[in-house]
Amino acid sequence: MTQHLPTLDTPLRIGTRGSPLALAQAYETRDRLARAFDLSQEVFQIVVIKTTGDAVQDRPLKEIGGKGLFTREIEDDLLQGRIDIAVHSMKDMPVQQPAGLILDTYLPREDVRDAFVSPNKSALTDLAEGATVGTSSLRRKAQLLNRRPDLNVVEFRGNVQTRLRKLDDGVADCTFLAMAGLNRLKRDDVPATPISEESMLPAVAQGAIGIERRTFDARTSDMLAAIHDSPTGERLAAERAFLTALDGSCETPIAGLAVLENGQLRLRGEVLRPDGSERIHDDQTCAVEDGAELGCAMAEKLLAEAGPGFFDWR
Numbered sequence: 001m002t003q004h005l006p007t008l009d010t011p012l013r014i015g016t017r018g019s020p021l022a023l024a025q026a027y028e029t030r031d032r033l034a035r036a037f038d039l040s041q042e043v044f045q046i047v048v049i050k051t052t053g054d055a056v057q058d059r060p061l062k063e064i065g066g067k068g069l070f071t072r073e074i075e076d077d078l079l080q081g082r083i084d085i086a087v088h089s090m091k092d093m094p095v096q097q098p099a100g101l102i103l104d105t106y107l108p109r110e111d112v113r114d115a116f117v118s119p120n121k122s123a124l125t126d127l128a129e130g131a132t133v134g135t136s137s138l139r140r141k142a143q144l145l146n147r148r149p150d151l152n153v154v155e156f157r158g159n160v161q162t163r164l165r166k167l168d169d170g171v172a173d174c175t176f177l178a179m180a181g182l183n184r185l186k187r188d189d190v191p192a193t194p195i196s197e198e199s200m201l202p203a204v205a206q207g208a209i210g211i212e213r214r215t216f217d218a219r220t221s222d223m224l225a226a227i228h229d230s231p232t233g234e235r236l237a238a239e240r241a242f243l244t245a246l247d248g249s250c251e252t253p254i255a256g257l258a259v260l261e262n263g264q265l266r267l268r269g270e271v272l273r274p275d276g277s278e279r280i281h282d283d284q285t286c287a288v289e290d291g292a293e294l295g296c297a298m299a300e301k302l303l304a305e306a307g308p309g310f311f312d313w314r
Contacts, residue, residue, distance in 0.1 A: 011042075011044060014086075015077055015083035016087045019159040020160070020161065021181050021185055025089065029209065030046065032227045033224075033227060049073050051070050070088075071086075071093060075101060078214060079098065079100055090106070096244075101215060106209065106211070107229055110180035112179075112202045113194045113196065113200075114178060115179045115192035115195065118173060122193050124195075127151065132151075133154070134156030134163070135176050136158075139203055139254060142279075143200055146277075156171070160187070163175055179192070179207070202257055204256040205239055235258040235260065236258075239256045239295065241294075245295065246303065255269065260288065261285075263288070265285065265286055267284055267295060268283045271302050278310070281302070282298050
């Protein structure tokens with residue numbers, strides 16, 4: 001293995017988006033690899049790649065192509081050999097990878113919860129009737145309207161810093177961010193209140209970092225195996241199987257969370273209409289190794305419950 005480790009002449013190139021959160025995730029990956037192999041940070045190169053999702057900020061994702069807009073250019077560079085690995089927020093990842101790439105390494109998962117963020121309110125229940133809520137997430141919008149159909153939900157795209165700035169400018173009374181992102185950015189200054197998973201089930205794979213590589217790259221495969229977190233992988237296997245079987249995309253309000261409890265895996269999932277008028281959900285437990293099978297079965301159960309008209313809006 002030693003002869004395959006990166007050096008100053010042959011650095012390991014880590015591809016990432018350029019937002020502060022994306023960079024924080026890339027640095028965490030670099031630091032974990034450096035510690036695992038007792039290497040200097042200098043033998044790793046962070047390569048910032050601008051994606052279409054970052055470049056186009058004035059339209060909802062569903063209008064310009066969905067989740068792949070945050071990964072396509074990075075994956076192209078990975079396939080072309082311009083980078084060696086790619087670091088992603090797993091909740092942004094399409095369920096299928098391009099031929100020649102594999103996603104099988106996950107770092108320990110952060111806080112999965114959503115956070116209610118407002119300069120002068122501490123909870124959703126504090127909002128006045130008709131209050132304006134900013135979010136770019138179709139899932140969050142549907143979940144909010146399911147509980148509070150009186151709310152006015154407006155598009156609120158951008159990275160964490162951009163959305164906080166919009167909040168300061170009065171574009172909305174509140175917004176929602178992922179606790180994981182706030183924690184990784186060390187933003188204790190943000191007026192954020194965590195929301196329990198029971199109140200707002202998070203997005204599939206929220207809080208998880210995934211590392212993508214070329215399928216037959218032995219050097220990166222060996223190195224990444226040393227930092228892979230198996231419990232996170234087990235949880236995501238169930239969640240992403242659930243998402244895949246539902247044909248999930250940015251146009252579908254889907255939530256899902258797997259947790260490991262007492263040697264078993266518990267999976268909760270839900271699907272909503274975009275206007276929040278209807279919500280179907282399930283909660284089941286299985287052996288850890290059967291998580292992906294349960295994810296598929298739960299999706300099929302919810303699809304059957306939804307009936308043929310539920311997804312007519314797609």
